Amino acid sequence: MSAIDDLAGELSKLPGIGRKTALRLTYFLLKQRPEQSRRLADALTTLAERVRPCAECFNLTEEERCSVCRDQRRDRGVICAVEEASDIGAIERTGEYRGLYHVLGGRLSPLDGVMPEDLTIDRLIARVRGGEVREVILATNPSLEGEATALYVQRQLSGQADGVAVTRIARGLPVGGDLEYADGVTIAQALSARREM
């Protein structure tokens, strides 16, 4: 296999990149100065060597503990459990949450063979047992598998951490949305999760 085919083959494995785009990117890189390609190669190597899961919350980090876990200003009594590290960015962008996180590493999916032992649930329980935590927010996706995962974690926590509140993020109509154009499933969820004013 030629170097061109080799790189195009690797690039085409990336999300959103097909064979044609991979070839276009390969020829683009060939037209650049060699330093540019070297910088790209170095950045990829550094990424693979340095980035690892946080020892505490499994967020991605280059240190032993991620920046959130190291931040002493964060509320260490609240842990928000998410499916993937990428979900943390979405919550952080709101600027509304000041607690810690826990990355579960996916969601329960019997059809895909993802079972509780494949997730970091036991590590979450260990953190909660540490004594400092007063609330765990379950922020798994509002899908059937996400709900089942949240239920499983809640059941596991309920027997192991007395006095710790386990909450679930709300779901329903989007802010700025129009009721008339919302789908039936979302409206039904919003109605069932209504709250007193």
Next chain:
Amino acid sequence: MALVVTDAIVLHSFDYLESSRVLRLATREHGVQSVLAKGARRSQKRFSGALDLFAEGQAQFYARAGRDLHTLASFDVNRARFALAADLERFAAAAALAELVLRFARDESEPTWYDTLVDALDAVAVADPGAARAAGLAGAWRLVAALGFAPSLDACASCHDALPAERPARFSHPAGGLLCERCGRLAGVGRALLAEARAALRAWVGAEDEEPPLDPQSARAHQRLLREFLREHLTDGRPLRAFESWEGSRLAAGPASPGADAAP
């Protein structure tokens, strides 16, 4: 490229590239089909919350002859089954039912099994805590029968002699059902089923209205029998992952109860 409009249930979904999702659908007129829902992860506008597991509705997709993956145009949900996630036993049973269909159903028109699947998922979704396992077993055996794999329960699967209902009998997976005393002795292998277990099996396969009572130990033994039966009819050698997690109660909050391997 033909536009296909059909009733459908989402059985499995997984992310595809950056923003799309591949769905495996059970359809009323076209068996199991795989469709690509473009942009489903990025925008809620096209498919809204309809693409969740076990959601039922009307799917429209563009089908290309000779292709395995079609393009989903829309999915108008008329029933979301959130209740399946409200209990882990229900969730595990529904996943096992989905796996059964995904592994056994083909893309031919099979309205009978589609309706059986709808009934089975609905029954599991409303099952009381502790009864979801029995509801799942009933649904699974009915699906097995609707898919054309019904075991022989009233006549010997080998010599076809009538079997007295009140006696224990040996269930042979290779033969495809119960064996008479003589054929059972000759076969030498198979699960011994007591009269109660035979009655339960007959009620499920025959879709009788009256559900047999089932204690947890018997339920697990029935799950093992069903799993072995399915394995016998699968030729690809792939494991039945959802089935095994259901059988092993791996989603239950506590450990599986002892005696799970006892014969029915």
